[in-house]
Amino acid sequence: xxxxxxxxxxxWSRRAFGAALLAGGLAVSMPASAVTEIQWWHSMxxxxxxxxxxxxxxxxxxxxxxxxxxxxxxxxxxxxxxxIAAYRAxxxxxxxxxxEIGTATMMAARGAIVPVEKLMKDAGEKFDRSAYVPxxxxxxxxxxxxxxxxxxxxxxxxxxxxxxxxxxxxVAAPPxxxxxxxAAAAKIKASGASACPYTTSWPSWxxxxxxxxxxxxxxxxxxxxFGGPGARLLVTTPLFExxxxxxxxxxxxxxxxxAGRTTEGDAKFFSGECAMFTGSSAVYGNVKRxxxxxxxxxxxxxxxxxxxxxxxxxxxGASLWVMGGKKAAEYKGVAKLFxxxxxxxxxxxxxxxxxxxxxxxxxxxxxxxSGFYEKNPGTDVAVQQMIVxxxxxxxxxxxxxxAQIRDIVHEEMETMLAxxxxxxxxxxxxxxxxxxxxxxxxxxxxx
Amino acid sequence: xxFYWPAAEALFQSVFIQDPxxxxxxxxxxxxxxxxxxxxLYLDSFRITAVFSVAVTAIGLALSLAxxxxxxxxxxGALLFRTLLIVPYAVAPAIAGVLWMFLFNPTLGIxxxxxxxxxxxxxxxxxxxxxxxxxxxxxxxxxxxxNFVFFLAGLQSIPKxxxxxxxxxxxxxxxxxxxxxxxxxxxxxxxxxxxxVVYAFIETFAIIDAATGGGPAKATEVLVYKVYNDxxxxxxxxxxxxxxxxxxxxxxxxxxxxxxxxxxRVRY
Numbered sequence: 001x002x003x004x005x006x007x008x009x010x011x012w013s014r015r016a017f018g019a020a021l022l023a024g025g026l027a028v029s030m031p032a033s034a035v036t037e038i039q040w041w042h043s044m045x046x047x048x049x050x051x052x053x054x055x056x057x058x059x060x061x062x063x064x065x066x067x068x069x070x071x072x073x074x075x076x077x078x079x080x081x082x083x084i085a086a087y088r089a090x091x092x093x094x095x096x097x098x099x100e101i102g103t104a105t106m107m108a109a110r111g112a113i114v115p116v117e118k119l120m121k122d123a124g125e126k127f128d129r130s131a132y133v134p135x136x137x138x139x140x141x142x143x144x145x146x147x148x149x150x151x152x153x154x155x156x157x158x159x160x161x162x163x164x165x166x167x168x169x170x171v172a173a174p175p176x177x178x179x180x181x182x183a184a185a186a187k188i189k190a191s192g193a194s195a196c197p198y199t200t201s202w203p204s205w206x207x208x209x210x211x212x213x214x215x216x217x218x219x220x221x222x223x224x225x226f227g228g229p230g231a232r233l234l235v236t237t238p239l240f241e242x243x244x245x246x247x248x249x250x251x252x253x254x255x256x257x258x259a260g261r262t263t264e265g266d267a268k269f270f271s272g273e274c275a276m277f278t279g280s281s282a283v284y285g286n287v288k289r290x291x292x293x294x295x296x297x298x299x300x301x302x303x304x305x306x307x308x309x310x311x312x313x314x315x316x317g318a319s320l321w322v323m324g325g326k327k328a329a330e331y332k333g334v335a336k337l338f339x340x341x342x343x344x345x346x347x348x349x350x351x352x353x354x355x356x357x358x359x360x361x362x363x364x365x366x367x368x369x370s371g372f373y374e375k376n377p378g379t380d381v382a383v384q385q386m387i388v389x390x391x392x393x394x395x396x397x398x399x400x401x402x403a404q405i406r407d408i409v410h411e412e413m414e415t416m417l418a419x420x421x422x423x424x425x426x427x428x429x430x431x432x433x434x435x436x437x438x439x440x441x442x443x444x445x446x447x
Numbered sequence: 448x449x450f451y452w453p454a455a456e457a458l459f460q461s462v463f464i465q466d467p468x469x470x471x472x473x474x475x476x477x478x479x480x481x482x483x484x485x486x487x488l489y490l491d492s493f494r495i496t497a498v499f500s501v502a503v504t505a506i507g508l509a510l511s512l513a514x515x516x517x518x519x520x521x522x523x524g525a526l527l528f529r530t531l532l533i534v535p536y537a538v539a540p541a542i543a544g545v546l547w548m549f550l551f552n553p554t555l556g557i558x559x560x561x562x563x564x565x566x567x568x569x570x571x572x573x574x575x576x577x578x579x580x581x582x583x584x585x586x587x588x589x590x591x592x593x594n595f596v597f598f599l600a601g602l603q604s605i606p607k608x609x610x611x612x613x614x615x616x617x618x619x620x621x622x623x624x625x626x627x628x629x630x631x632x633x634x635x636x637x638x639x640x641x642x643x644v645v646y647a648f649i650e651t652f653a654i655i656d657a658a659t660g661g662g663p664a665k666a667t668e669v670l671v672y673k674v675y676n677d678x679x680x681x682x683x684x685x686x687x688x689x690x691x692x693x694x695x696x697x698x699x700x701x702x703x704x705x706x707x708x709x710x711x712r713v714r715y
Binding site: 077080081084087088102105108109110111112196258259260261262264267268271273401403404407410411412414415417418420440443444445 | 464465466467468469470471472473554555572573574575660661662663664665676677679680681682683686
């Protein structure tokens with residue numbers, strides 16, 4: 001479900017890219033009528049798709065001026081590329097769902113997009129910045145505080161553990177810090193409770209992006225890119241070296257098993273193979289459905305001697321961007337839709353049904369009052385991690401060519417874990433190669 | 448039209464650095480190319496592509512020829528064999544990649560389990576050589592049916608009288624194959640060689656994407672996968688276009704070489 005499925009890799013050719021361009025052209029050229037139609041391109045599948053369709057239906061039924069048409073456009077990279085191609089052909093949809101690593105690209109394309117906050121104000125809709133969960137909305141907000149896109153579905157990195165295995169290995173309390181994780185891992189390994197004490201999904205997201213914010217340190221200069229496109233990586237630091245060095249050592253000792261670059265770790269955990277796991281909070285539903293053991297969720301581990309830790313973690317998922325070049329009446333409809341989507345009832349429903357983070361504090365309070373967290377222990381851990389005031393270092397990551405940078409992080413991590421380089425040279429390579437990508441991005445990005 | 452237009456477009460895009468929306472675009476001349484060829488990792492991608500393409504083509508052709516040879520000689524169950532061998536062609540490349548990834552999955556995969564029992568620690572998630580073996584196996588498997596059909600047709604068009612004549616002359620099965628059948632099959636083999644090289648170069652990215660994603664490190668990142676990844680996932684159109692141009696040039700040269708030198712040895 002949710003984040004990781006829609007993030008799934010997709011086999012697409014350049015030919016299909018062209019087809020998307022054509023399809024984009026066809027989809028929007030509908031006959032004019034009294035009802036203003038609003039195209040909403042998204043990447044949600046299964047139950048999440050059903051929920052979107054249901055939201056659209058309810059919105060359409062509640063008023064008669066606008067008709068929202070949700071269109072599934074394939075995986076995240078697919079719908080983003082399709083929207084860009086459609087924009088270049090002059091046929092962009094009104095709303096497109098873009099995954100978090102596409103944020104800097106969308107933001108740099110001023111003119112191609114309309115900031116959500118401006119949209120709401122122009123349309124005369126009520127908009128209160130302080131209503132939103134800071135670490136969620138902050139990711140999509142400029143340094144001056146203007147919210148650019150609508151944070152529709154967000155998850156964050158949390159820690160899952162197999163209670164049965166921990167008990168068998170004699171670990172009394174679930175580990176909170178990395179030193180407790182490795183101590184528990186050693187016990188699990190030594191007792192033979194599991195051959196795979198710890199694994200992870202999304203290594204870059206967990207061990208670089210969230211890791212830096214959680215320790216209230218910068219991943220890149222210019223406040224992680226929020227200050228401007230001149231950002232460069234700041235990963236050759238003692239803290240990163242310590243963590244990468246630890247990962248390499250734990251892997252060598254068989255305490256940490258590298259699963260892969262995306263969601264491969266999920267199945268290793270819920271199949272019972274690995275005892276402890278870091279990954280997206282949105283995996284909850286899958287774990288609950290598949291795990292044949294008692295499991296628990298707790299906050300992402302950290303190094304307790306680092307001042308400022310734990311701060312908040314980094315979100316993943318996607319937000320809704322409003323494309324430029326549309327009529328004022330259409331934007332009014334989009335604004336009304338966003339007002340509808342951010343109402344506490346809808347937000348609470350979305351949060352409880354999908355496992356994504358609530359967008360507003362009111363939705364969190366409503367969910368808490370309903371007793372949902374007591375009935376589903378652990379579902380509030382992700383919210384607890386996020387519901388703090390963010391700092392300039394922890395607001396989010398706004399780096400261009402982020403897809404390439406993640407690849408680079410994973411490549412160097414794999415080289416390191418295969419024993420072909422040490423932590424220091426892995427981080428030096430990440431910095432050198434990542435900075436090349438950032439410099440390249442900077443040349444076409446305007447603030 | 449269907450070749451020249453995209454090729455010209457790629458050539459045009461390759462001299463710019465631009466944002467994905469085309470809002471700001473900077474003419475950079477050959478800088479995209481200079482950057483590529485100044486990158487040791489890109490140059491290494493040529494080596495990986497060569498290893499991958501040679502392995503896929505050679506193993507694919509040899510295996511399907513052997514299968515076709517035996518299917519041609521099979522008396523009972525020939526139809527069943529043929530049908531079963533053609534099935535993989537109907538499987539989408541991405542599915543093929545996922546299928547093999549599951550078979551070789553270090554913890555769940557049955558093949559990985561057998562290998563473990565034989566004393567081979569299989570972990571293609573971190574072992575580059577094993578990852579390469581995995582994508583070669585998946586790519587060969589996907590293409591075998593196509594080759595098989597052509598080889599089988601080629602074999603069936605060889606007059607029985609020639610083979611009988613060879614038998615009367617006292618030639619064994621291997622000798623008959625080498626001196627009579629293989630030369631008569633050479634047009635088919637040549638055609639398949641060209642097709643398979645193009646296949647390995649161009650059409651395998653979906654398999655690689657599903658099976659390894661180019662990793663671990665860059666162990667299975669062939670040229671076409673990098674084009675796809677940088678252009679489609681990374682939205683770096685300039686660099687991706689420059690890489691496409693490089694790929695087109697390589698393919699033109701390879702095809703030229705094949706027609707110029709290999710075809711001489713083909714007897715129609």
